[in-house]
Amino acid sequence: MTDALDPADMREQYRTKELTAADLAPDPIGQFASWFKETAASPAIHEPNAMVVSTATPDGRPSSRTVLLKHYDDAGFVFFTNYGSRKGTELTANPQVALLFPWHPLARQVLVTGRAVRTGREETAAYFRTRPHGSQLGAWASEQSSVIASREELLTRYEELAARYPASEQVPVPPEWGGFRVVPETVEFWQGHENRLHDRLRYVRDGESWRVERLAP
Numbered sequence: 001m002t003d004a005l006d007p008a009d010m011r012e013q014y015r016t017k018e019l020t021a022a023d024l025a026p027d028p029i030g031q032f033a034s035w036f037k038e039t040a041a042s043p044a045i046h047e048p049n050a051m052v053v054s055t056a057t058p059d060g061r062p063s064s065r066t067v068l069l070k071h072y073d074d075a076g077f078v079f080f081t082n083y084g085s086r087k088g089t090e091l092t093a094n095p096q097v098a099l100l101f102p103w104h105p106l107a108r109q110v111l112v113t114g115r116a117v118r119t120g121r122e123e124t125a126a127y128f129r130t131r132p133h134g135s136q137l138g139a140w141a142s143e144q145s146s147v148i149a150s151r152e153e154l155l156t157r158y159e160e161l162a163a164r165y166p167a168s169e170q171v172p173v174p175p176e177w178g179g180f181r182v183v184p185e186t187v188e189f190w191q192g193h194e195n196r197l198h199d200r201l202r203y204v205r206d207g208e209s210w211r212v213e214r215l216a217p
């Protein structure tokens with residue numbers, strides 16, 4: 001370990017403009033839209049729609065993984081996955097969920113907490129049809145999160161499916177595959193500043209509207 005890199009020596013000073021409640025959109029989705037646009041325009045950020053989804057078992061054992069945001073609007077944030085996966089089974093048993101958008105090169109992060117609900121089959125099918133043929137087959141080929149004997153097993157399954165559904169044919173939506181919509185209860189916009197005096201503004205759902213509170217960094 002003598003030449004190991006020591007993370008304790010790594011320090012960044014964030015130089016950004018301050019963020020006040022007056023700068024924010026009236027609702028968190030509008031604010032997210034504005035930051036998401038800025039993030040997508042930044043060459044420093046690859047896959048601005050990549051987010052960390054945290055779930056937990058009913059007895060509180062947490063787990064996290066990255067997924068891609070595929071849609072958002074006033075109803076919430078949507079991603080697609082396998083319902084039989086670890087996250088799928090955890091969300092089915094316990095819909096409490098957290099999302100994290102790690103936009104580090106901009107000294108920003110967005111944190112969402114809420115409840116996950118499954119998207120309808122129509123919405124799932126509409127999205128599935130937009131996926132490339134190979135990804136459609138991949139969704140069938142992988143029983144996500146189960147233990148497999150080898151990579152060969154996965155490739156063999158994929159080849160079998162490719163023979164069954166040639167590129168000219170419509171691939172049906174796998175029954176265990178679909179979307180989750182995260183209906184937000186809180187959405188925090190975090191922006192880094194010098195001397196660790198960061199801005200943290202959190203929207204909290206208040207009936208039909210939202211209130212904004214500032215949190216200590």
Ligand SMILES: Cc1cc2nc3c(=O)[nH]c(=O)nc-3n(C[C@H](O)[C@H](O)[C@H](O)COP(=O)(O)O)c2cc1C
Nearest residue numbers: 050065066067068079080081082085086087088145
């Ligand atoms: C950049 C990136 C994007 C990903 N997007 C998705 C996605 O949209 N849906 C998905 O099910 N898994 C996605 N994955 C894979 C997940 O991180 C994870 O390995 C998989 O969903 C199984 O997670 P689970 O066993 O915790 O359920 C992505 C991984 C990375 C690194």
